[in-house]
Amino acid sequence: MKPLIAGNWKLNKTVEEAVETAARLKIILQGITDKDILICPPFTALDKVHHVIKGTNILLGAQDVFWEEKGAFTGEVAPEMLKDVGCDYVIIGHSERREYFNESDETVNKKIRSSLADELNVILCVGESLEQRKAGKQETVVEQQLEKGLKGVKKADMKFVTIAYEPIWAISSGNPNHKPATTNDAQEMHKFIRYILNILFDDKTAESTRILYGGSMKPDNVKELMAQPDINGGLVGGASLDAESFAKIVKGF
Ligand code: 13P
Numbered sequence: 001m002k003p004l005i006a007g008n009w010k011l012n013k014t015v016e017e018a019v020e021t022a023a024r025l026k027i028i029l030q031g032i033t034d035k036d037i038l039i040c041p042p043f044t045a046l047d048k049v050h051h052v053i054k055g056t057n058i059l060l061g062a063q064d065v066f067w068e069e070k071g072a073f074t075g076e077v078a079p080e081m082l083k084d085v086g087c088d089y090v091i092i093g094h095s096e097r098r099e100y101f102n103e104s105d106e107t108v109n110k111k112i113r114s115s116l117a118d119e120l121n122v123i124l125c126v127g128e129s130l131e132q133r134k135a136g137k138q139e140t141v142v143e144q145q146l147e148k149g150l151k152g153v154k155k156a157d158m159k160f161v162t163i164a165y166e167p168i169w170a171i172s173s174g175n176p177n178h179k180p181a182t183t184n185d186a187q188e189m190h191k192f193i194r195y196i197l198n199i200l201f202d203d204k205t206a207e208s209t210r211i212l213y214g215g216s217m218k219p220d221n222v223k224e225l226m227a228q229p230d231i232n233g234g235l236v237g238g239a240s241l242d243a244e245s246f247a248k249i250v251k252g253f
Contacts, residue, residue: 003226004162004210004233005250006038006123007240008063008091010173018045022052024243029250032057036233037250038089039240043077050086061089061123064097067107067114079118089121091235093149095168105148112149116157123162123212123235124149126193130169138167139192146196155201162210163197164235165189170215173238180216183224190230219248226253 013021018041029037040061041049050060066076082090092115093108108124115122126145128138142165153161165186172178181189190211198206213225214235225231240246 001208001210001232002034002036003253004036004038004212005246006040006061006089006091006164006212006233006235007246008040008094008214008235008237009042009241010063010096010237011042012241013041013045015045015048018042019048019052021241021243022049022058025058025247026053026056028243028247029058030056032250035250039246040089040091046082046087047085054086059088060086061091061121062087063091063094065090065092065111065115065120067110069114079115079120083118083120087120089123089162090115091123091125091164093145094125095127095166095171096174099168105145108145108149109151112161113152116153116160119160121160121162123164125164125166125214125235127164127166127168127215133167133169138189142189142193143196146193147200150200155205158197158201158205158209162212162233163193164212164214165193166214166235168215171237172216178216180218180221180225181213183228186213186225187228187230190228194230217249219245219252222249222252 038059038061040063062082092111097103112122126142128141132141170181194206210232212233212235213231217234217236218239
């Protein structure tokens with residue numbers, strides 16, 4: 001399966017800074033075709049960044065979306081609008097949105113279905129908190145997030161869905177003390193996610209769905225993580241902000 005390395009820039013970069021990073025990436029990642037590369041700038045920079053990377057091997061994604069097409073929903077952005085500014089992907093259900101913006105499995109599900117209806121690729125983020133892991137509930141939590149998040153999604157549409165496993169306790173941007181999951185813990189959960197996809201859909205879907213790891217992925221640990229059989233890529237936060245460090249991750253396995 002072709003790996004995907006995605007950079008989630010979160011709430012960082014002015015338009016000018018975003019354009020600068022994208023322009024640098026375009027040069028240093030030129031010619032890489034055996035991996036999919038995706039960057040997800042803030043909404044404000046999407047259009048300009050699109051013009052920089054259009055026609056290159058770098059894909060564009062947004063960090064969130066709303067489920068309605070249009071109307072009186074102040075502050076929201078529709079899937080069609082993201083496509084209009086060149087987005088190929090959208091991240092849905094990131095733990096930061098679940099924690100700070102009341103994102104629930106139900107709203108995640110609406111966003112996924114609406115994006116798929118508009119043929120936008122989605123990255124569904126799942127992952128447990130430290131408390132949940134300490135209580136041994138990590139599998140139950142992730143299973144619920146998958147089941148509810150993917151409710152009503154057709155098997156045929158699963159080719160537009162990527163899963164990102166991001167244990168909250170491993171996310172370093174926002175908490176510099178956080179450490180990545182061990183490769184064993186990550187692999188174990190990725191295998192479990194595939195098992196759940198098999199139950200929800202079928203074996204073929206489970207085997208062909210990309211499952212990204214997110215949480216302190218850096219140039220020095222990407223190789224070990226990517227060597228795990230069920231890790232098909234990464235969703236990178238902090239280390240994706242600098243073009244050189246993101247390129248090291250893309251090239252590091
Ligand atoms: P870090 O790579 O900064 O740990 O963030 C991971 C993440 O939240 C990506 O979505």
